[in-house]
Amino acid sequence: MLNVRGLCKTYGDTEVVRSLDLQVRRGECFGLLGPNGAGKTTTLRLLLGLIEPDSGSIELAGIPIPQRAREARMKIGVVPQMDNLDPDFSVRENLLAYGRYFGMSRAAVTARVPDLLEFAGLASKADAPIAQLSGGMKRRLTLARALVHDPDILFLDEPTTGLDPQARHLIWQGLRRLIAAGKTIVLTTHFMDEAERLADRLAILDHGRLVVEGAPRALIESHIEPAVVEVFGEGLADWTERHAAAVCLRFETVGETLFCYTDTPERVIAALQSAPALRYIHRPSNLEDVFLKLTGRDLRD
Amino acid sequence: MIKHLRLPQLSWRFIPVWQRNYLVWKKLAIPSILGNLADPMLYMLGLGYGLGSLLPEVGGMPYLPFLAAGTVAYSTMNAATFEVLYSSFSRMHVQRTWDAILNAPMTLDDVLFGELIWAVSKSLLSGLAILAVIWGLGLYGNFWLTLAIIPVVALVGFCFGGMGLVMNAVSPSYDFFLYYFTLVITPMVLLCGVFFPVSQLPPLLQAVSAWLPLTHAIDLARPLVVGAVPDAIGLHVFALLAYGGFGYVIALALTRRRLLK
Numbered sequence: 001m002l003n004v005r006g007l008c009k010t011y012g013d014t015e016v017v018r019s020l021d022l023q024v025r026r027g028e029c030f031g032l033l034g035p036n037g038a039g040k041t042t043t044l045r046l047l048l049g050l051i052e053p054d055s056g057s058i059e060l061a062g063i064p065i066p067q068r069a070r071e072a073r074m075k076i077g078v079v080p081q082m083d084n085l086d087p088d089f090s091v092r093e094n095l096l097a098y099g100r101y102f103g104m105s106r107a108a109v110t111a112r113v114p115d116l117l118e119f120a121g122l123a124s125k126a127d128a129p130i131a132q133l134s135g136g137m138k139r140r141l142t143l144a145r146a147l148v149h150d151p152d153i154l155f156l157d158e159p160t161t162g163l164d165p166q167a168r169h170l171i172w173q174g175l176r177r178l179i180a181a182g183k184t185i186v187l188t189t190h191f192m193d194e195a196e197r198l199a200d201r202l203a204i205l206d207h208g209r210l211v212v213e214g215a216p217r218a219l220i221e222s223h224i225e226p227a228v229v230e231v232f233g234e235g236l237a238d239w240t241e242r243h244a245a246a247v248c249l250r251f252e253t254v255g256e257t258l259f260c261y262t263d264t265p266e267r268v269i270a271a272l273q274s275a276p277a278l279r280y281i282h283r284p285s286n287l288e289d290v291f292l293k294l295t296g297r298d299l300r301d
Numbered sequence: 302m303i304k305h306l307r308l309p310q311l312s313w314r315f316i317p318v319w320q321r322n323y324l325v326w327k328k329l330a331i332p333s334i335l336g337n338l339a340d341p342m343l344y345m346l347g348l349g350y351g352l353g354s355l356l357p358e359v360g361g362m363p364y365l366p367f368l369a370a371g372t373v374a375y376s377t378m379n380a381a382t383f384e385v386l387y388s389s390f391s392r393m394h395v396q397r398t399w400d401a402i403l404n405a406p407m408t409l410d411d412v413l414f415g416e417l418i419w420a421v422s423k424s425l426l427s428g429l430a431i432l433a434v435i436w437g438l439g440l441y442g443n444f445w446l447t448l449a450i451i452p453v454v455a456l457v458g459f460c461f462g463g464m465g466l467v468m469n470a471v472s473p474s475y476d477f478f479l480y481y482f483t484l485v486i487t488p489m490v491l492l493c494g495v496f497f498p499v500s501q502l503p504p505l506l507q508a509v510s511a512w513l514p515l516t517h518a519i520d521l522a523r524p525l526v527v528g529a530v531p532d533a534i535g536l537h538v539f540a541l542l543a544y545g546g547f548g549y550v551i552a553l554a555l556t557r558r559r560l561l562k
Contacts, residue, residue, distance in 0.1 A: 050403060051561050070406040078404040084397035088325040097324070100317035101405035149405075
């Protein structure tokens with residue numbers, strides 16, 4: 001569905017995207033992960049043909065981008081990072097106006113509006129002004145707006161950033177319905193649980209480069225020990241010195257917390273019994289552990 | 302900016318952009334029309350009757366028709382300028398409406414052209430209202446010639462719409478537009494013969510005035526009000542088209558640089 005080869009983009013002296021290769025198959029949900037400034041949003045803008053790459057090629061359903069970007073965009077729906085619904089229009093008018101930008105006739109858009117409103121759970125808000133919508137409603141409307149021309153593929157740039165858990169779950173349900181209906185989805189996020197829940201495959205970007213690519217489960221299994229024990233509290237340094245190397249396969253101290261990666265968490269917990277002042281959390285390792293291992297713990301802002 | 306400079310690719314896809322602005326305007330049409338027209342109308346009638354009663358003749362005619370012709374050009378200039386500065390800036394920068402449109406199969410060329418033609422539409426509205434007053438008060442020499450003011454008004458809208466879009470592209474905030482008004486628009490009003498004939502200016506300023514777009518607009522509008530065919534129509538039309546056209550092309554390059562980095 002989407003085929004990216006050797007994509008490069010430089011702004012001034014900064015290489016924002018460095019020879020990126022990506023393949024997204026029809027009907028899959030592909031996650032694009034990375035810290036702030038990793039090049040996720042620039043990649044999406046390149047994929048839309050909004051900016052031109054310095055080198056490399058992009059093909060969407062066989063259509064080269066940016067050469068035939070206009071044609072390609074007929075097949076793409078976009079949910080941008082920042083809401084840009086039209087505040088001068090009601091919910092329904094937003095969908096009607098957006099359909100016109102795709103060259104749809106009024107009759108064709110009007111016919112789609114009830115389904116889109118139902119999908120967004122906004123049927124009762126059809127005539128409400130945008131200012132009256134909650135953050136979650138706005139996101140759902142933005143998602144519905146992206147579907148107005150019935151695209152084959154959806155680009156979502158951090159679709160649930162800033163939403164409360166209820167609103168996030170509603171968005172996820174919507175995305176699952178779309179995946180079930182055969183849409184292809186490309187999703188950027190820095191919520192690892194979101195990627196783990198939705199993505200069939202994902203790529204982690206850092207400094208514009210592809211660090212790793214694969215299914216979430218497979219990445220966890222191949223890059224990280226199966227369990228993590230996080231230890232914190234009084235006397236941590238002392239305990240770490242005496243026990244960590246013996247009971248952890250790998251460990252690191254971040255601030256006041258020791259992260260102990262292991263395949264035998266019961267041994268770690270047994271060793272912790274000698275230090276009752278220490279508290280701990282024992283959990284299976286997850287995508288976030290992989291992400292932090294591969295991209296480091298430094299702040300990127 | 303140079304690398305973003307290229308010939309615009311115009312298409313009929315600007316229509317949904319125009320239509321979007323029209324539909325929003327329609328919701329508040331009456332207050333918007335009254336708001337747009339009250340100011341030029343008050344100036345024209347207040348100064349025209351008040352100051353006009355003191356003056357025997359200005360530029361070879363009574364003051365009120367003289368001022369009415371200036372006001373047609375001046376109010377259409379303002380209508381287009383306000384539209385592409387404040388309103389377009391809201392849509393581009395504050396509401397991010399253009400970003401949303403650009404994710405559809407639309408180009409910046411389409412978006413800016415839609416905005417420009419919308420500014421022309423607002424100018425037409427403003428110009429027609431002043432024209433209605435001219436008709437109502439019988440301030441014209443030949444009714445049929447006043448009809449030619451309608452395309453002139455559209456040209457003035459195109460000219461100042463294109464110029465204003467350049468300002469829109471480079472402004473970091475609304476505050477910046479004040480410079481454009483104090484450094485460009487207001488001097489133009491005083492130099493181009495809106496309130497008094499250009500011939501009253503010192504020769505140097507008269508020479509400057511000859512290059513200003515509002516002068517060309519007034520050189521077309523004033524004879525048409527009085528009932529004469531303007532001189533050098535081709536030159537004036539060309540000047541207005543050139544200012545607007547160059548403005549649009551440069552605004553396109555600057556806006557591309559601003560939005561698509």
